[in-house]
Amino acid sequence: MDTVTALRELIGEKAVLDAAELAERPAGIWRPDKLRGEALALPRTTAEVASVLRWCHAHGARVVTQGGLTGLVHGADTEPGDVILSLERMREIEVIDPRQRCATAQAGVPLQALQEAVEPHGLMFPLDLGARGSATLGGNAATNAGGNRVIRYGMMRNMVLGLEVVLPDGIVLSDMNCLIKNNAGYDLKHLFIGSEGTLGVITRLVLRLWEAPLSHNMALAGLESFDAVAALLKHMDANLGGTLSAFEGLWRDFYRLVTTAPAQGRPPIAGDYPYYVLLESQGADPELDAQRFERALESAFEAGLLADAAIARSESDCADFWALRDDVEQVFNGGFPLVFDISLPIAEMEGYVDGLAAALPAAIGEHKLWVWGHLGDGNLHLAIQVPVEAAERLRPLAEEQVYAPLAAFRGSVSAEHGIGLEKKPWLPVSRAAGEIALMRSLKQTLDPQGLLNPGKIFDPA
Amino acid sequence: MDTVTALRELIGEKAVLDAAELAERPAGIWRPDKLRGEALALPRTTAEVASVLRWCHAHGARVVTQGGLTGLVHGADTEPGDVILSLERMREIEVIDPRQRCATAQAGVPLQALQEAVEPHGLMFPLDLGARGSATLGGNAATNAGGNRVIRYGMMRNMVLGLEVVLPDGIVLSDMNCLIKNNAGYDLKHLFIGSEGTLGVITRLVLRLWEAPLSHNMALAGLESFDAVAALLKHMDANLGGTLSAFEGLWRDFYRLVTTAPAQGRPPIAGDYPYYVLLESQGADPELDAQRFERALESAFEAGLLADAAIARSESDCADFWALRDDVEQVFNGGFPLVFDISLPIAEMEGYVDGLAAALPAAIGEHKLWVWGHLGDGNLHLAIQVPVEAAERLRPLAEEQVYAPLAAFRGSVSAEHGIGLEKKPWLPVSRAAGEIALMRSLKQTLDPQGLLNPGKIFDPA
Numbered sequence: 001m002d003t004v005t006a007l008r009e010l011i012g013e014k015a016v017l018d019a020a021e022l023a024e025r026p027a028g029i030w031r032p033d034k035l036r037g038e039a040l041a042l043p044r045t046t047a048e049v050a051s052v053l054r055w056c057h058a059h060g061a062r063v064v065t066q067g068g069l070t071g072l073v074h075g076a077d078t079e080p081g082d083v084i085l086s087l088e089r090m091r092e093i094e095v096i097d098p099r100q101r102c103a104t105a106q107a108g109v110p111l112q113a114l115q116e117a118v119e120p121h122g123l124m125f126p127l128d129l130g131a132r133g134s135a136t137l138g139g140n141a142a143t144n145a146g147g148n149r150v151i152r153y154g155m156m157r158n159m160v161l162g163l164e165v166v167l168p169d170g171i172v173l174s175d176m177n178c179l180i181k182n183n184a185g186y187d188l189k190h191l192f193i194g195s196e197g198t199l200g201v202i203t204r205l206v207l208r209l210w211e212a213p214l215s216h217n218m219a220l221a222g223l224e225s226f227d228a229v230a231a232l233l234k235h236m237d238a239n240l241g242g243t244l245s246a247f248e249g250l251w252r253d254f255y256r257l258v259t260t261a262p263a264q265g266r267p268p269i270a271g272d273y274p275y276y277v278l279l280e281s282q283g284a285d286p287e288l289d290a291q292r293f294e295r296a297l298e299s300a301f302e303a304g305l306l307a308d309a310a311i312a313r314s315e316s317d318c319a320d321f322w323a324l325r326d327d328v329e330q331v332f333n334g335g336f337p338l339v340f341d342i343s344l345p346i347a348e349m350e351g352y353v354d355g356l357a358a359a360l361p362a363a364i365g366e367h368k369l370w371v372w373g374h375l376g377d378g379n380l381h382l383a384i385q386v387p388v389e390a391a392e393r394l395r396p397l398a399e400e401q402v403y404a405p406l407a408a409f410r411g412s413v414s415a416e417h418g419i420g421l422e423k424k425p426w427l428p429v430s431r432a433a434g435e436i437a438l439m440r441s442l443k444q445t446l447d448p449q450g451l452l453n454p455g456k457i458f459d460p461a
Numbered sequence: 462m463d464t465v466t467a468l469r470e471l472i473g474e475k476a477v478l479d480a481a482e483l484a485e486r487p488a489g490i491w492r493p494d495k496l497r498g499e500a501l502a503l504p505r506t507t508a509e510v511a512s513v514l515r516w517c518h519a520h521g522a523r524v525v526t527q528g529g530l531t532g533l534v535h536g537a538d539t540e541p542g543d544v545i546l547s548l549e550r551m552r553e554i555e556v557i558d559p560r561q562r563c564a565t566a567q568a569g570v571p572l573q574a575l576q577e578a579v580e581p582h583g584l585m586f587p588l589d590l591g592a593r594g595s596a597t598l599g600g601n602a603a604t605n606a607g608g609n610r611v612i613r614y615g616m617m618r619n620m621v622l623g624l625e626v627v628l629p630d631g632i633v634l635s636d637m638n639c640l641i642k643n644n645a646g647y648d649l650k651h652l653f654i655g656s657e658g659t660l661g662v663i664t665r666l667v668l669r670l671w672e673a674p675l676s677h678n679m680a681l682a683g684l685e686s687f688d689a690v691a692a693l694l695k696h697m698d699a700n701l702g703g704t705l706s707a708f709e710g711l712w713r714d715f716y717r718l719v720t721t722a723p724a725q726g727r728p729p730i731a732g733d734y735p736y737y738v739l740l741e742s743q744g745a746d747p748e749l750d751a752q753r754f755e756r757a758l759e760s761a762f763e764a765g766l767l768a769d770a771a772i773a774r775s776e777s778d779c780a781d782f783w784a785l786r787d788d789v790e791q792v793f794n795g796g797f798p799l800v801f802d803i804s805l806p807i808a809e810m811e812g813y814v815d816g817l818a819a820a821l822p823a824a825i826g827e828h829k830l831w832v833w834g835h836l837g838d839g840n841l842h843l844a845i846q847v848p849v850e851a852a853e854r855l856r857p858l859a860e861e862q863v864y865a866p867l868a869a870f871r872g873s874v875s876a877e878h879g880i881g882l883e884k885k886p887w888l889p890v891s892r893a894a895g896e897i898a899l900m901r902s903l904k905q906t907l908d909p910q911g912l913l914n915p916g917k918i919f920d921p922a
Contacts, residue, residue, distance in 0.1 A: 099691055100806050100839075122699065144644050152703070155642065157651075158619065173895050179804045180838045181616065181876040183605050183655055184884075184891035185918050186900045190618075190651035194644055211699035230560055238583065238672035241745030242613070242703050284702030285756070288749045295746070343640045345561050377641045378561075410623075415642040423645075430645035434634050438907075439647045445906045446899075457646050 003083060004039045006055055011048045015089075016041050022084060027077070028069045029134050037064070040084040046164060046172055046203040049085065053201065054170030056083055062454050063168075065197040067139025068110060070131035072339065075143065075196050075420030075456055085201060087138055093117050094204075101209045102161055102178040107138025107202045114207070123209040126153035130326055138202045144194030146416030151237075151376035152245040152282070153210070155416070156193065162206030163189040168199075168447040178206050191442070196418050197453040199446045213245075213282035217293035218312035218321050222273030223305065226350035229275050232305045233346070233376055236279060239296035243289065246280035247376030248325050251353065254370040258327040265324045268310035277375065278325050280318075331370055331383035336391035338398050340382040343415035344406060349380065352411075356401055360384065363401050364394045379415035403429050419457045427458060437461075464544060465500045467516055472509045476550075477502050483545065488538070489530040490595050498525070501545040507625060507633055507664040510546065514662065515631030517544055523915050524629075526658040528600025529571060531592035533800065536604065536657050536881030536917055546662060548599055554578050555665075562670045563622055563639040568599025568663045575668070584670040587614040591787055599663045605655035607877030612698075612837035613706040613743070614671070616877070617654065623667030624650040629660075629908040639667050652903070657879050658914040660907045674706075674743035678754035679773035679782050683734035684766065687811035690736050693766045694807070694837055697740060700757035704750065707741035708837030709786050712814065715831040719788040726785045729771035738836065739786050741779075792831055792844035797852035801843040801863050804876035810841065813872075817862060821845065824862050825855045840876035864890050880918045888919060898922075 001009075007016045022040040027033045038061075043049045056063050064078045065085045078084055087108035095104040098121045105114060112132040114125050127140060129147035139145075141163065145156045153159070162176040175189055192200050223229050229249060237244050250258075255276045259267035269276075279297075283289035293311075300306050312318045331337040344352060353371055360367055364386060373380035382402060386394045403413050403426045413419075413426045427436065440461050443450070450460050462470075468477045483501040488494045499522075504510045517524045525539045526546045539545055548569035556565040559582045566575060573593040575586050588601060590608035600606075602624065606617045614620070623637040636650055653661050684690050690710060698705050711719075716737045720728035730737075740758075744750035754772075761767050773779045792798040805813060814832055821828055825847060834841035843863060847855045864874050864887045874880075874887045888897065901922050904911070911921050 097808075099695070099808055101695075144648070146642055146644075150642060154615070154619065157648075158615065167899075171895055173899065174893065175896060177871040177873070178806055179871070179873055179876075181607055181611060181804045181835075181840045182873040182891070183607075183875045183877055183879050184873045185880055185888055185897070186903060187605070187618075187651070187655050188896055188899055190648070191903075194648050211695065213702065214699070215702065234560070234562075234672065238675070239745050241674060241676065241750065242743065282703065284700050285753050288753055289702065292746050292749055343642045345639055347558075347560055374642075379642045410638040410640070412638070412640055412643040412645045414644045415640070416644055418644050419646055427646055430643070432635065434632055435636060435649055436646070438628075438634065438649055441906050442647060442652075442903075445902050 003061060007039055007041050007052060007083070010051045010055060011041060011043055015043065028071070035078060035084065036080045037078045037082040037084045038080065040086055042086055042089050044089045046166065049166045049201055049203050050170045050172050052083070052085060053166050053168060056451060057169045057449070060449060060451070062451050064453050065142070065201050067108065067136035067142070068131065068134035070135045071139070071143065071420060072341070072417045073414070073420030073422040075418050076453070077421055087136065087203070090203065096121055096123070097178070098123060100178050101211070103207050103209055104176065104204065105137055105207065106204055107136060109137050111135050111137060111140060118209055119212065122212050124212040125159070125207060126210055127156055127159055130328070137205055137207070141193050141202050141205060142195065142197050143418045146374065146377070146379065148248070148374065149245050150374060151247055157190065159208050160189060160193060160205055161208050163192060163202060164204035165192050165200035165202055168449065168452050173200070176204060176206050180208070196420065196456050198443060198456055199452065201452070213284065215283040215286040215289040216318055217281045217290055218318045219279045219293070219297055219309050220268050220321050221277045221279065221309040222269050222307045223275045223277065224273060224307050226275060228305045229277060229375065230346050232277060232300055235300050235303065235305060236296055239299065240281050240292065243281040243283045244279070244376070245282040246278065248278040249373055249375030250276040250278065250325065251371035252276070254372040257330045257370055258324045262333060263327055263330050265320070265327055268321065269308045273307055278321055325372070331385060335368070335385040336388045337383040337385045338391065338395055340402050341415050341417040342380055342382070342402065342406060342411060342413060343378050344380070344411035345409055346378060348409045348411070352405060355405060359401050360398070364397050377415070399426065406430065421456060424458060464522060468500055468502050468513060468544070471512045471516060472502060472504055476504065476509070489532070496539060496545065497541045498539045498543040498545045499541065501547055503547055503550045505550045507627065510627045510662055510664050511631045511633050513544070513546060514627050514629060517912060518630045518910070521910060521912070523912050525914050526603070526662050528569065528597035528603070529592065529595035531596045532600070532604065532881060533802070533878045534875070534881030534883040536879050537914070538882055548597065548664070551664065557582055558639070559584060561639050562672070564668050564670055565637065565665065566598055566668065567665055568597060570598050572596050572598060572601060579670055580673065583673050585673040586620070586668060587671055588617055588620055591789070598666055598668070602654050602663050602666060603656065603658050604879045607835065607838070607840065609709070609835065610706050611835060612708055618651065620669050621650060621654060621666055622669050624653060624663060625665035626653050626661035626663050629910065629913050634661070637665060637667050641669070657881065657917050659904060659917055660913065662913070674745065676744040676747040676750040677779055678742045678751055679779045680740045680754070680758055680770050681729045681782050682738045682740065682770040683730050683768045684736045684738065685734060685768045687736060689766045690738060690836065691807050693738060693761055696761050696764065696766060697757055700760065701742050701753065704742040704744045705740070705837070706743040707739065709739040710834055710836030711737040711739065711786065712832035713737070715833040718791050718831055719785045723794060724788055724791050726781070726788055729782065730769045734768055739782055786833070792846060796829070796846040797849045798844040798846045799852065799856055799859050802876050802878040803841055803843070803863065803867060803872060803874060804839050805841070805867060805872035806870055807839060809870045809872070813866060816866060820862050821859070825858050838876070860887065867891065882917060885919060
């Protein structure tokens with residue numbers, strides 16, 4: 001019996017697309033190409049996921065799990081023979097528990113849907129990222145998503161209390177508890193979080209919720225030196241007493257890009273400082289928190305850390321400030337952007353970026369370089385814009401310039417996007433041979449046939 | 462060649478104690494019995510740890526790693542034939558980096574030594590627990606220690622940025638980076654954190670540091686109902702905007718125990734409420750934070766959540782409040798305390814404790830029951846005091862009453878103490894057969910000979 005027919009017998013006629021049907025779907029929400037595969041299964045329950053996986057296990061079929069398809073590293077790419085498991089019909093928010101402050105949801109729930117569902121309960125799910133409308137909770141967990149407020153709330157790993165996972169052979173591992181503390185043996189959920197769908201299929205999650213903040217304060221600051229940026233991070237964090245919720249860095253060229261036409265944004269402060277920082281604090285007392293935020297900025301100004309700053313005076317100002325930071329699509333204007341996501345110690349950032357800027361002309365010729373990122377977490381994003389027709393040729397040369405220098409100070413080739421296929425050649429920059437060997441052993445232990453998301457992160461031994 | 466001679470050749474004459482020498486050492490800092498083993502190795506470096514493990518691996522010798530020996534679940538117990546690896550000579554704090562806000566230390570550094578070393582830099586390492594003077598950073602990581610401020614800062618897992626581990630065959634896995642975000646493949650450190658020394662030996666750590674708080678506010682509150690306790694947690698967390706750093710619950714009998722002679726403490730408020738809560742916030746602005754803390758308490762009082770409260774007016778008051786909470790040794794007066802560490806949803810706590818109190822007389826006869834714990838994290842500690850001479854006989858009966866009811870609501874038999882030997886029979890209450898099977902597979906993958914801390918957490922397949 002062929003794959004499509006077999007899977008339809010298991011989970012229903014309309015729950016499986018054949019090769020022709022699935023080829024009408026885009027391969028990713030920002031991609032022009034189409035999906036490839038032998039069958040696309042659309043289970044509604046964990047039991048249906050398990051039955052698909054059992055069949056694939058018995059028949060040696062490769063399985064690629066897909067969520068919102070918002071990934072940037074080809075982590076959910078498929079081959080023509082693959083079974084694609086899309087969790088898009090598993091989008092039930094099962095429980096929101098205001099007392100325990102947790103939510104139970106299926107893995108296909110979009111991030112934004114959960115954010116909005118908990119709001120009426122006075123709660124917040126703090127993970128936040130640009131793709132919130134499409135990215136799913138299961139994908140967020142499988143990739144250990146980061147985003148805008150990691151400095152305060154941590155990454156997705158820090159928000160997952162319980163996890164239900166289907167193993168490659170169809171066995172369901174259900175650890176759906178809501179406990180903050182649980183040292184009963186190995187904490188297996190951490191094995192699956194961030195493993196990019198290579199060890200199991202996440203089907204349901206229990207997520208920690210936080211009391212919703214009642215105050216927001218924001219400022220956009222201009223700084224004369226990178227030393228001042230690093231000092232400002234410490235100063236604000238120390239003076240805001242745990243309420244600093246974002247510290248986003250924008251290098252001058254990126255600031256100018258997003259505050260100049262054709263971008264919609266306009267500069268809240270002059271555009272001639274080398275560095276800009278977007279600061280946010282979240283608290284509970286609008287009056288006292290605003291006082292504290294302004295005091296902290298004043299003392300930073302008196303200490304010579306700030307050259308200029310604009311303080312948001314309304315929710316609309318806050319939205320405008322965030323819109324500048326989020327207007328990343330400007331990097332597409334006028335060429336093709338090679339986009340990077342790296343992590344490095346703050347003491348190394350200035351030298352690293354300056355060195356990269358100095359080395360790129362000889363390595364790849366004419367280009368534009370923009371730098372921004374979640375600076376409070378050590379996470380920089382880079383866009384290197386090159387001519388569209390040269391992009392494929394120049395990509396490996398640019399990657400060499402971006403990634404190779406990170407090895408000297410134990411930087412990461414992936415702060416939050418994952419490895420997928422795109423960064424696989426560069427994994428050894430950030431991980432030693434012994435670490436990659438242990439990753440392979442774990443893969444072999446959990447998925448000895450190598451059927452789940454094959455070839456992602458690393459090749460088999 | 463015998464074990465002692467062989468190990469002395471590897472790491473030096475004075476770095477290895479023989480069976481007679483090691484038998485002079487206590488088996489734990491609160492234990493009357495002595496260590497048992499064939500040899501006790503005292504390496505000073507990761508390389509020495511690796512050479513000991515290589516030898517043990519080649520000769521099939523069992524290895525038990527020991528830190529400060531403050532564990533409560535027999536997680537570092539040894540057998541006469543074991544090689545004991547004590548990291549007590551590996552106590553160098555190598556780097557404190559105020560800019561990156563991280564510290565690099567050897568695993569044998571006592572927790573309190575790190576806490577004190579970072580203070581002059583205006584930084585804080587927020588893990589804190591009663592055994593701080595003896596418990597080591599390596600042990601904290603191996604057991605994923607919790608303690609007093611998990612509600613704000615998370616458990617040890619949340620504070621470890623980088624880890625160096627020696628695998629059972631002597632291979633060194635060094636992931637000593639200081640990055641908050643690093644999604645470059647599987648995050649292997651989470652495999653070792655909380656694995657109680659069964660998968661590898663942690664030799665060095667990079668730990669995240671926080672800016673030191675500049676303000677502390679504390680109160681001790683009396684409440685008329687458990688519903689009010691649960692509501693107060695939400696109220697204070699929502700109104701303190703992220704600065705709530707401890708929410709410790711004390712049931713009436715425990716409060717009376719620690720505020721009545723022979724205890725040194727005296728009651729800050731009357732002793733006839735059924736529940737007491739110790740509240741702490743840590744912030745950065747002494748004036749505004751005190752205002753906010755008092756406002757939040759006032760509105761809790763107006764909402765009918767609090768019956769009475771005493772606010773700490775000085776550092777000395779704060780110390781006195783904490784001393785009540787920490788005076789756990791009172792449970793030793795007048796009998797033998799069977800001590801438990803469990804985790805459960807807050808909605809279940811009142812019924813659970815009442816049910817336990819009702820069931821114990823029939824199950825174990827005369828006893829005293831005290832309840833307290835890190836209530837904000839869902840973590841309760843229980844002491845069931847029984848006659849000294851009956852303790853061994855009554856222990857399994859008491860365990861049955863404490864642990865079995867947790868299964869109904871996915872509670873944990875170990876919130877923070879780990880499983881060790883003591884809770885091994887009860888692991889199935891909190892973990893399904895499939896989860897335990899996967900734990901065994903991971904153990905088999907990393908330690909196929911089963912040499913590291915054998916028999917702890919679970920038995921081999």
